Amino acid sequence: MSRIRVAITGMGVKTPAGSDLPTFWATLLAGRSTATPIRRIDPAALPVRFACEVTDFDPATYFDTKETRRTDRVAQLAFGAAADALADAGELGADPARCGVVAAAGVGGLITQEEQEYNLFSRGPARVSPMLVPMMMPNAAAALIGMKLGWTGPNFCIATACAGGTNAIGEAGRLIREGSSDVVLAGGSEACVTPIAIAAFARMGALSNRNDEPTLASRPFDVDRDGFVMGEGAGFVVLESWDRAEARGAHIYGELAGYGRNSDAYHVTAPSPGGAGAADCMRLALADAGLEASDIGHVNAHGTSTELNDAAEAEAVIKVFGEHSLPVTSAKGVIGHLIAAAGAVEAVASMLAMRDGVVPPTCNHERTELAIDVVTGEPRTLGAAPVVSNSFGFGGHNASLVLIPGRC
Amino acid sequence: MDRDQILELLTDAAVEVMDVDRSIVTADARFVEDLNGDSLSVLEILEILQEKLDVDLPTESFDGVGTVGQAADVIAKIVSERAESPTT
Numbered sequence: 017m018s019r020i021r022v023a024i025t026g027m028g029v030k031t032p033a034g035s036d037l038p039t040f041w042a043t044l045l046a047g048r049s050t051a052t053p054i055r056r057i058d059p060a061a062l063p064v065r066f067a068c069e070v071t072d073f074d075p076a077t078y079f080d081t082k083e084t085r086r087t088d089r090v091a092q093l094a095f096g097a098a099a100d101a102l103a104d105a106g107e108l109g110a111d112p113a114r115c116g117v118v119a120a121a122g123v124g125g126l127i128t129q130e131e132q133e134y135n136l137f138s139r140g141p142a143r144v145s146p147m148l149v150p151m152m153m154p155n156a157a158a159a160l161i162g163m164k165l166g167w168t169g170p171n172f173c174i175a176t177a178c179a180g181g182t183n184a185i186g187e188a189g190r191l192i193r194e195g196s197s198d199v200v201l202a203g204g205s206e207a208c209v210t211p212i213a214i215a216a217f218a219r220m221g222a223l224s225n226r227n228d229e230p231t232l233a234s235r236p237f238d239v240d241r242d243g244f245v246m247g248e249g250a251g252f253v254v255l256e257s258w259d260r261a262e263a264r265g266a267h268i269y270g271e272l273a274g275y276g277r278n279s280d281a282y283h284v285t286a287p288s289p290g291g292a293g294a295a296d297c298m299r300l301a302l303a304d305a306g307l308e309a310s311d312i313g314h315v316n317a318h319g320t321s322t323e324l325n326d327a328a329e330a331e332a333v334i335k336v337f338g339e340h341s342l343p344v345t346s347a348k349g350v351i352g353h354l355i356a357a358a359g360a361v362e363a364v365a366s367m368l369a370m371r372d373g374v375v376p377p378t379c380n381h382e383r384t385e386l387a388i389d390v391v392t393g394e395p396r397t398l399g400a401a402p403v404v405s406n407s408f409g410f411g412g413h414n415a416s417l418v419l420i421p422g423r424c
Numbered sequence: 425m426d427r428d429q430i431l432e433l434l435t436d437a438a439v440e441v442m443d444v445d446r447s448i449v450t451a452d453a454r455f456v457e458d459l460n461g462d463s464l465s466v467l468e469i470l471e472i473l474q475e476k477l478d479v480d481l482p483t484e485s486f487d488g489v490g491t492v493g494q495a496a497d498v499i500a501k502i503v504s505e506r507a508e509s510p511t512t
């Protein structure tokens with residue numbers, strides 16, 4: 017019996033580069049940085065005072081006042097992207113018990129948690145909001161999406177740090193493939209442009225320090241990279257079996273053909289030497305798709321702009337594909353690092369790249385010491401070829417998708 | 425702060441939290457049955473009142489409270505006790 021193929025039939029994003037697909041894609045193709053001084057909070061006391069924020073998202077588009085009060089920004093962004101993906105997919109005609117949600121979160125409702133911790137320490141435990149738990153829990157976004165849609169199928173949260181969005185889509189594909197769901201909304205969200213998150217990542221040395229030049233700060237694979245730029249946002253896709261999508265006449269962006277996931281089992285923050293874990297992960301995804309390295313058109317890299325990630329990922333790409341063998345791009349030059357949303361948003365970018373046959377440039381990439389072919393400056397015309405999209409998380413979590421163009 | 429003023433603040437909060445028309449928020453109105461509330465709505469309203477009055481309103485003090493007027497009675501009592509307490 018042949019394997020069930022997984023079609024991607026709807027996509028939605030809430031990102032610093034735009035909260036609808038056309039704006040998001042145009043900003044990526046323009047290779048324009050979205051980093052600015054932080055607006056949501058006063059960053060004056062913070063060591064890093066810039067980020068990539070979502071500026072055009074209004075919760076009232078998706079929620080009544082009661083829902084807005086009871087949800088953290090991370091869940092609001094998630095549902096916004098999920099609802100857009102659902103609308104994009106058209107009439108599903110699916111049994112709600114056969115519809116699932118897989119949503120990644122890195123830290124959950126950190127904005128709410130910080131506000132309430134302030135209340136705890138400044139005014140005592142009686143002033144802690146009774147809504148803190150349901151607003152901060154990392155599974156809040158998955159729960160909200162399920163409740164709003166009345167979808168009673170599988171529903172869970174993935175917490176693999178920066179690999180989450182990619183893991184969510186991959187695991188959702190497995191739900192379709194194993195036959196436990198007909199339709200799955202999968203993706204990730206993050207909203208941690210907050211004092212504690214900025215301070216903590218800065219203390220690790222993970223963030224770029226270019227406070228005077230925010231738009232030059234995120235420079236994936238560039239020799240002068242000095243850390244990532246904090247981003248926020250969400251990305252979701254609708255997955256369903258290919259046969260089902262075809263039968264209902266859906267617009268099919270492409271196929272989730274392969275998924276690899278593994279663990280470095282090496283260090284809590286540093287990648288394994290030579291990108292060994294990441295290389296194995298990409299090989300797992302290729303094998304799952306039944307493709308060879310030579311079948312892949314380009315790599316949508318994790319490419320965070322940190323010294324360690326980019327060096328290890330480049331080594332991993334070289335191990336799998338060879339030196340200067342295929343174009344590599346990272347969206348993080350434009351949108352920063354969306355943590356658990358990154359992989360989901362980048363999967364959306366990968367699908368749009370295949371649709372249009374172009375690879376977006378890597379913003380701020382000028383020179384590199386690494387033996388890979390980074391797309392920079394202008395979009396590169398490539399045709400509709402398969403993409404490997406990577407995400408790697410603190411904890412040593414690796415996840416790779418193989419996405420291939422729509423075909424009938 | 426007398427009971428009427430507290431009732432006024434409760435009404436404001438109920439309108440905000442439950443998204444209901446002000447005219448139906450009477451002293452006899454029941455949070456859940458009459459005002460589109462649920463088990464968390466009363467807690468949210470108390471949270472707002474805590475901020476407005478700058479007083480702790482322990483959840484357990486509201487056991488058995490079902491109507492807006494009953495909530496106003498409990499809050500008025502807590503506020504008056506605090507006024508008499510030399511430590512606050």
